[in-house]
Amino acid sequence: MEVAYRTQLTTALDVTFFILKQGLPFCGHDESLKSLNKGNFLVLIEWYTQRNVEVSKTMIDNAPGNNQMKSPIIQKDLARACANEVTNIILNDIGGNVFSLMVDECRDNSVKKQMGVVKRYMNKFGCVIDRFLVVVHVSDTSTISLKKAIDGLFAKHKLSLLRLRVQGYDGTSNMRVAKSNRIVSDFFQYITLIVNIVGSSCKRKDKFRQVEHDRLLEGLKKGDIILYLTELYPEDFSLTDRIVLENQLQTYIQNEQNEFSMIQDLESLAMKMVKTGKHIVFTLVYRFIELALVLPVTTASVEGSFMR
Known part of the structure; x- marks a missing residue:
């Protein structure tokens, strides 16, 4: 039997x-x-x-x-x-790393309102990972209701708010507040227009990637990277850490600048650091890159994570 x-x-x-x-x-x-x-x-x-x-x-x-x-x-x-086993695998893969949440509102076939949640983090190989975590039914898709659902999600899976760095939202009800402000509304319209224009042409996308690569390469060689982030996240970078980070970054650039031409973006840089063990030697540089990579900088990146 x-x-x-x-x-x-x-x-x-x-x-x-x-x-x-x-x-x-x-x-x-x-x-x-x-x-x-x-x-x-x-x-x-x-x-x-x-x-x-x-x-x-x-x-x-x-x-x-x-x-x-x-x-x-x-x-x-x-x-x-x-689903529980997959969720546990995702949570174990994140470990104690920082992460961001990307939230999208949607409806199921029975027209019930629900919230989809994707987590973005960097794994042990330096790769940026977007993982669909859960769909939660909510009474409505207002900011307050979504926050309450997220709080419940954190409690259920014993997630630490101290490791959360940003929440990204996509959905008309949450964008309505932003659109009530003329300046903010214009900003999102311009962003949408740029994304549509660049995304509709393979030639434009390739040109944009090349420009971004050249800008990143120049920034790496000069040591002039996006360091103001350390001031926005004092829990990750104390005043002492910022001073040490600047010194670490200069040393790293001097040691690795001949290799920067092979770097396509920050993610490939992070993967190379892990592969060569430099993420252990230059811990603050790697932590800074990790923080930059887990931040969804536009609503397009939020939407894209749900389309993968």
Whole structure:
């Protein structure tokens, strides 16, 4: 009995893993025996059973009537268990690193309001990672309601507010306040126009990347990087840290300036530092780069994280 149950559970988990990895729905509109389209979960269970003798001995017709392992409740439990495991992997990958939250408002098929949350952080290899974390149903998508939902999210997953550096939002209800200010409204209109113009042409995008690369390269050679960030985040960089950081940066530039021509952006610089172990030698330089990379600087970057 125990072996049969293990086979059933393993089969259901295999099918669940495939469905989740492909981003497919579980249930069909009609899961009755006579249905021609019972949904992905049941169809895959039947397919699996027909092609594996050991599975066929324990599933569907050969399974106990009170232990079919295919009801909608079981499907939801399996999906929820997998979601919890994925969430734990993401949280463990973040560890004690700083991170940012990107929040988008949306509605499901039943027109319920909900909030999608993506976390941005740097992993141990120096790569910038955007991970979809959770969808939370909210009463409305006002700033207060979203904040309350985020507070609950932090409490549930034991996330530290001390490691959070910024929250980025996308959605009309939260942009309405900004648009009430003429100067701020004009700013967002210009940003939108620039993003649309540059993004509509491969030639313009390549030109923009080249200009950004040249600007970054020149800034690295001169040591004239975006250091004012250290003043905005005093909890990360004390007055002493800022002085040491400036000295570390100058030393790092002198040692590595011949390699800067191979650097495309800050992320590739961070990855190179990890690969060569320089992130340990120049800890404050790496911490500064990490902070710069986890900040979503535009609403376009927030939207892009949900489209990946």
